[in-house]
Amino acid sequence: MTAGPAATGTWRIPAAGGPDGAEFLAATVTGAGSAPRAVVVIWPALGVKASYYAPFRDQLASRGIASVAVDLRGQGDSRPRAGRGTRHGYHELATRDWPAVIRATRERFGPRTPLYLLGHSIGGQVSVMHTAHDPRGADGIILVAAGSVDHRGFLGADKLRVLASTQFISLVARFWGYWPGHRLGFGGRQPARLMRDWARICRTGRFAPTGSDFDYETGMAQVALPVLAVSVEGDRLAPGRAVDRLCAKLPSATIDRWHFRPEHGGRVDHVRWARSGEGIAERISDWLAQRHTVRDSTL
Template sequence: MTEDVRIPVPGAEELAATVTVPDGPPSAVLMLWPALGVPAGYYAPFCAELAARGVATVAVDLRGQGGSGPPADRRSTHGYHALAARDFPAVTAAARAGFGPDVPLFLLGHSIGGQAAVLAAARRPEAVDGLVLVASGSVDFRGFAGAARLRVLASTQLLALIATLWGYWPGHRLGFGGRQSARLMRDWARLGRTGRFAPAGADLDYEQALAALALPVLAVSLPGDHLAPATAVDRLVAKLPAAEVERRHHTPAHGESADHVRWARSGGGIAELITGWLAGR
């Protein structure tokens, strides 16, 4: 069963989300935050797999993506900080109100959605019961091997430069990441260059908050994922020394994809892995 909802965010457009629930009462709720340029609807097969295993999902379009507000343009000013400080808390509160305070609530982040999820959890760890990261690593170039190091460093900085000159990142024209705020791309590039989360406009030291985060975390990498290899996932979770981290490198079954994005279209194996981990929480 699915339902499309709109979630108001103070000082911003509403966010669009799709709620998928199992036939009976859910054992847990996962708030799913997508990758750059990937609409929430793309995860529908994966959400159905989770629902078949008794877990509800709230798949949210990131600000400026899909049904969440207007596409980014030269007036857009949101970056990591707006996602963590405004959008995530609004959706978390709506999910708590909808499912009740007794149903465990976890953030599930894919790629940049996972990066923003750890920042949101670091701000308000009491608001959620844990984190699940799938194909979500740091874009710090030091977390990549060989020639990929230089490629990641060069590409992240070039994308931020284009976004700054253009006024926004025209990914819908250039074939990567969709249309995005220039500030978001500069935050992303700063992480790639320095290895530190220091988003523009931040009102706290995110690195310090991440180091103190003590929630349970499941971090899943995929073989052959060149955008978030296992080493990059390790680099992201290394920022969480106080957390109870379980690292899994998932090998898809026959017919399932290990691609950075396409895994969501055949995610039965990952859904099984996640629900098994949730049962132990």
């Protein structure tokens, strides 16, 4: 890959180790000229490869926003793949992988380029956890189709559906050694510990991952960063109430809440928004422009 922040291509970021000996995190860098307005680190949903966000990354780049889209540990081109020997969960992602990518991105784009975490689904949940653990790591958070999986954030039959499905997935992962989502049609291959952490959030509403002695609930309440939270029309996995429930974990943050409905009746959902994300890219661009116009005027 050619050097410089305008380069576009693949990138291997050495992983910060952990209980399963992760080797590297695979990422795709999409530049936006030699001096981008900002860089966003895109953290995907379960089972979604970084390459899936290519049309959305192009929309951001056309607005002067560079991006680094990362395959989650054990997912996509990151190595090793998740399996029975995999031992990571939410805590390792928040305290090892997120910092490693942020450091590498800061080095690549320079400390003066604003850096935002853009989390989709579980990527948003872990981004919130990371900022609770390290509130100075990023300049802000963008949540897209990212809500709490707490079953209380769903209505009617969906409440029972979410509770039952998360506990079933956790149970299968425990006895199988990992979640074989690539065979069962949801979430891709995932480690059992990660699925147990996920199921615990659904049962209790609390972010208390295995292996952590850090109080994430208290840390989240103290996060004072700007947040853009976007819910998506037709999203059954992170409906507006679930997004609001995740935002409620951040009472000290400045939250801009927006619901995306595509123009001309286009169809989107929890995942497909990334293939037709022009409206979301435009909203992010406007939000960044407002943020940095205000900040620059106070310097």
